[in-house]
Amino acid sequence: DGGITQSPKYLFRKEGQNVTLSCEQNLNHDAMYWYRQDPGQGLRLIYYSQIVNDFQKGDIAEGYSVSREKKESFPLTVTSAQKNPTAFYLCASSILRDGYTFGSGTRLTVV
Amino acid sequence: GENVEQHPSTLSVQEGDSAVIKCTYSDSASNYFPWYKQELGKGPQLIIDIRSNVGEKKDQRIAVTLNKTAKHFSLHITETQPEDSAVYFCAAMGGTYKYIFGTGTRLKVLA
Numbered sequence: 001d002g003g004i005t006q007s008p009k010y011l012f013r014k015e016g017q018n019v020t021l022s023c024e025q026n027l028n029h030d031a032m033y034w035y036r037q038d039p040g041q042g043l044r045l046i047y048y049s050q051i052v053n054d055f056q057k058g059d060i061a062e063g064y065s066v067s068r069e070k071k072e073s074f075p076l077t078v079t080s081a082q083k084n085p086t087a088f089y090l091c092a093s094s095i096l097r098d099g100y101t102f103g104s105g106t107r108l109t110v111v
Numbered sequence: 112g113e114n115v116e117q118h119p120s121t122l123s124v125q126e127g128d129s130a131v132i133k134c135t136y137s138d139s140a141s142n143y144f145p146w147y148k149q150e151l152g153k154g155p156q157l158i159i160d161i162r163s164n165v166g167e168k169k170d171q172r173i174a175v176t177l178n179k180t181a182k183h184f185s186l187h188i189t190e191t192q193p194e195d196s197a198v199y200f201c202a203a204m205g206g207t208y209k210y211i212f213g214t215g216t217r218l219k220v221l222a
Contacts, residue, residue: 006154031208042200042214043155050208058209090154096208099145102154 002027006091006103012111013078013085021076021106023091031096032074036060037088037105046089049074050096078108086110113138115203117213125221130188132216134201137182141203144177144184145210149198158199159186191220 004025013019023032034046045058049068063082068074074093078085088107092100114137124130134144142163147155161168161175161184168175174187184203188195198217202210 033209043212045209048209092154097143097204099157099160100147100155100210102147102156104154105152107152 004091004093004101004103006089006106008106009104011106011108013108014111016080018077018079019108021078021089021091021108023074023076023103024072025074025093025101026072027093027101028071029093029095029101030071031094032068033092033094033100034058034064034066034074034076035090035092037090043090046076113203113205113211115201115211115213117201117216119216120214121217121219123219123221124191126191126193128191130186130191130195130218130220132186132199132201132218133183134185134203134213135181135183136203136211138203138205138211139182140205141182141211143204144175145202145204146173146175146186147200147202149200149215151197155200188218191218193220193222196220 007022031050033048035043044060046064047066049055065077090105091103094100116135145160148158149155159175161177172189177184198215200215201213
C-alpha cells in the first residue's frame, strides 16, 4: 500500500541539540511539506519542496532546515536555534494542485 | 496577505443533527478547496474537496458548497455520529501550490 511514513512517533530533545525528523513517501508525489501544530492551534508551514533538490521556506522556517535529495524523502532538522521546538510535526505530500496526504506526525518534546 | 477564516472554532451537536462549518478566503485566485478531519494524536485526513468550477459536491453524509462570488465555502455533515467528533480544517489553494489553512473547528457530537 502506498503511504507516507513519519518517524519517530515521539522524540525528546535536550537543550542545544539538533534532531532530525524523518518523512518518507511511496506515493510518487512531487511535492512534500512540513507543518508545525501547537496544542489547539492550526497548521503552520515550515518548509515545502515541489521538486527534488529544491525547497522553499514557509511561514516559520527560522530554526529549521530541510533537504530533498530523493523524491521519496524530505527530512526536517530542528536546530538548536529553534527556541521553542515542542510541538506536533506533520509531513505531507501531494501531486501539485491536489489534495495532501499527511503522515501520522511526530511529537517533539524538549527535556 | 492571503487568509482563510473558519467559523465556528467549536461546535457541539446532538447525535443525528446536522453540522455546518464555514470558511471565507481572501485570494480570488484560489481554485481548490479541500476539507480535512483530524482525530486526536493523528495526522489530518482529506474527507472531501471541491474545485472552483463546481458549486457543490456530496459524498454520502458530507457535502461541500462553494460560492466564488462571496469567497465562501462550507462543510455540511448530516446525521452526525459520535465518530464524526474531531477537528476539521478547511484550506484554499491558489497559484502558489501551497494551502492556506483555516484555524480549525472542534466538532463534538453528543450521544
